[in-house]
Amino acid sequence: MIQPHLKEAISRVMETMFFLPVQFAEGPRTLGQWLPCDATVLEAFIDFRAHRSGRGFLLVPAPCVREMAANFLGLPQAEVSEEQAQDTLKEAVNMMMGQMLSLLDRGGGYALGIPRFGGPADLSKFQEGQSPVAVLAFETGNTHLAAGVIES
Amino acid sequence: MAFNVLIVDDSSTMRAVVKKAIRVSGFDVGEYREAADGQEALETLRRHWVDVVLTDIHMPRLNGLELVAKMREDELLNSIPVIMVSTEGSEKKVQESIRLGASGYIQKPFHPEQIRRTLSQVMGEAQEGQKNDSAAPEGSDF
Numbered sequence: 001m002i003q004p005h006l007k008e009a010i011s012r013v014m015e016t017m018f019f020l021p022v023q024f025a026e027g028p029r030t031l032g033q034w035l036p037c038d039a040t041v042l043e044a045f046i047d048f049r050a051h052r053s054g055r056g057f058l059l060v061p062a063p064c065v066r067e068m069a070a071n072f073l074g075l076p077q078a079e080v081s082e083e084q085a086q087d088t089l090k091e092a093v094n095m096m097m098g099q100m101l102s103l104l105d106r107g108g109g110y111a112l113g114i115p116r117f118g119g120p121a122d123l124s125k126f127q128e129g130q131s132p133v134a135v136l137a138f139e140t141g142n143t144h145l146a147a148g149v150i151e152s
Numbered sequence: 153m154a155f156n157v158l159i160v161d162d163s164s165t166m167r168a169v170v171k172k173a174i175r176v177s178g179f180d181v182g183e184y185r186e187a188a189d190g191q192e193a194l195e196t197l198r199r200h201w202v203d204v205v206l207t208d209i210h211m212p213r214l215n216g217l218e219l220v221a222k223m224r225e226d227e228l229l230n231s232i233p234v235i236m237v238s239t240e241g242s243e244k245k246v247q248e249s250i251r252l253g254a255s256g257y258i259q260k261p262f263h264p265e266q267i268r269r270t271l272s273q274v275m276g277e278a279q280e281g282q283k284n285d286s287a288a289p290e291g292s293d294f
Contacts, residue, residue, distance in 0.1 A: 012261055013261045016261035016262065016263060017169070017260070017261040017262075069165075072165070072169055073165065073168055073169060073172065074172045074176075083164075083165075084165050087163050087164070087165035087166070088165060090163075091163065091165065091166055091169075091260075094239050094260075095239050095260045095261050097239075098238075098239030098240055098241070098259075098260065099239070099241075099261070102240065102241045102242055102259070105242070106242060106243060107242060107243060107244060108240070108242025108243060108244030108245050109242075109244075110242075112210075112239065112240065114210070
């Protein structure tokens, strides 16, 4: 139920605000297999209350965060500050989950929390079986990213 | 005709993005002003002339919906159009914004063209309202 709406939300946000069309990975894989191991992967998350409550998360390698921020702001990558990079990641997860929820419930029976920057991601907490998880692995032309929802 | 715009959002990055989107859209802006929340926006509005406000909803101190409600209660500010810019796009939120006095609503993510279209529509309606208010009544001495 969540996955198709999350997929649409990710596509819309990445293309419209960050000018980065994405393709979604096919087939099962772990985040450890999908995300690059030669770069720090950064996390942003946002809690929400809806028909069911949960937390949306976005995992992006640090160089891609910088690229997203540069595109978002219309700046050269070298001019993007650490604060702008973190803000960009927070806004990205905010918009993705906001879009997903508005596609799931057009009546508006949901509430979004405040997006948070989580720093370097601990991928072990996203392993399947630990809590209900919907995860989407996707890529831009340059790198692999992931986003999903943990239901509480 | 160039308009003075106030952008209200607690994220300086998001304020810069909205500003960039307005510039890219080609909408004619004279001066940009910024505020980090509704309270700061009210203080700015009382010191500087602004033609239109674009505001996020979720902010500390005074959120976007509280801001538009306060502006509608203020006789100096109540004619200034307010456009909500938010990740929330539910019918419920849009209707609540209109009920409180918002003139437009843009859901994130947005294309610059959406910004231009909404601004043009809102400012066109605002100018029409000003013309009707200033028209001399029949039988007057003007």
